[in-house]
Amino acid sequence: MTEDVILANATLVLADECVTGGLLIRDGAIAEVTQGAAVPAGAIDCGGDYLAPGLIEVHTDNLERHMKPRPQVAWPLEPAILAHDAELASTGITTVFDALRVGSIPTGSRAPYGKYARPLASRILEMRERGIFRISHFLHLRAEICSETLIQELDEFGPEDRVGIVSLMDHMPGQRQFRDISKYQDYMVGKHGLSQAEFDAHVGDLYDLHERLGAANEEAAVAEGKRLGAVLASHDDTTAAQVDISARHGVRLAEFPTTTDRL
Known part of the structure; x- marks a missing residue:
């Protein structure tokens, strides 16, 4: 069964910039990167916290x-x-x-x-x-x-x-x-x-x-x-x-x- 987790309204640390956005995580892997501060229903609101690769x-x-x-x-x-x-x-x-x-x-x-x-x-x-x-x-x-x-x-x-x-x-x-x-x-x-x-x-x-x-x-x-x-x-x-x-x-x-x- 597919399990989705949405992290929204985060400061994403990308390869060459930081942007406000979110991640869709599906089955433990990043499936989509979005931009903007919107917080969809059921998403985790990161409140602008930094979200970076491990x-x-x-x-x-x-x-x-x-x-x-x-x-x-x-x-x-x-x-x-x-x-x-x-x-x-x-x-x-x-x-x-x-x-x-x-x-x-x-x-x-x-x-x-x-x-x-x-x-x-x-x-x-x-x-x-x-x-x-x-x-x-x-x-x-x-x-x-x-x-x-x-x-x-x-x-x-x-x-x-x-x-x-x-x-x-x-x-x-x-x-x-x-x-x-x-x-x-x-x-x-x-x-x-x-x-x-x-x-x-x-x-x-x-x-x-x-x-x-x-x-x-x-x-x-x-x-x-x-x-x-x-x-x-x-x-x-x-x-x-x-x-x-x-x-x-x-x-x-x-x-x-x-x-x-x-x-």
Whole structure:
């Protein structure tokens, strides 16, 4: 049975303008767009409120905040995912690419970078299959270049996972997002409570990791992104040289460029 819903007297956010009008929704899809302030019988009068397409969130770490709401506390996956889903829906987001970190530092790290992406992705996909989400969920793998296990973790994913985005994340201190290493120190001390000695040792570990594995990890992440059929994204491009490298990799999406170089 066809079910119609009419939203009238709204401010419609269109591709290139805002107009007063309404929508006829039939069987969950927009069937007609009208203009004018008229409110037909049986319609919902929006009173001039804005009516916009659902937002698409391509990179959010919001889910991690629900998984670990406070230090040393891990929330069960399903309630955390459902809370994340509901929160995004409440803000007008109707599609999200949940950004999951792949690439961990299990040995000798002064900050917790444990593996979690595969089991979390499996739970998201299983919940999506059950139809219990308010919004649409897809996968975005944040490939940490400066890590020990990136290649192994990426290998756990396949085309059947329908990964939408693989982003190349190089968080080595002193460049990109953390060109000012004092800002990185503020971040790490605030988040993980590192002492000065622990912070210095952590930075040294990251420099060593980047020297040993950075180039191989970056090439592997590019290859794995293509194997998975995902869109490649760069992260925190700061210099023209970094933009050129991203272009050579086939990157189609630049996340959070930190300067105006080569825009």
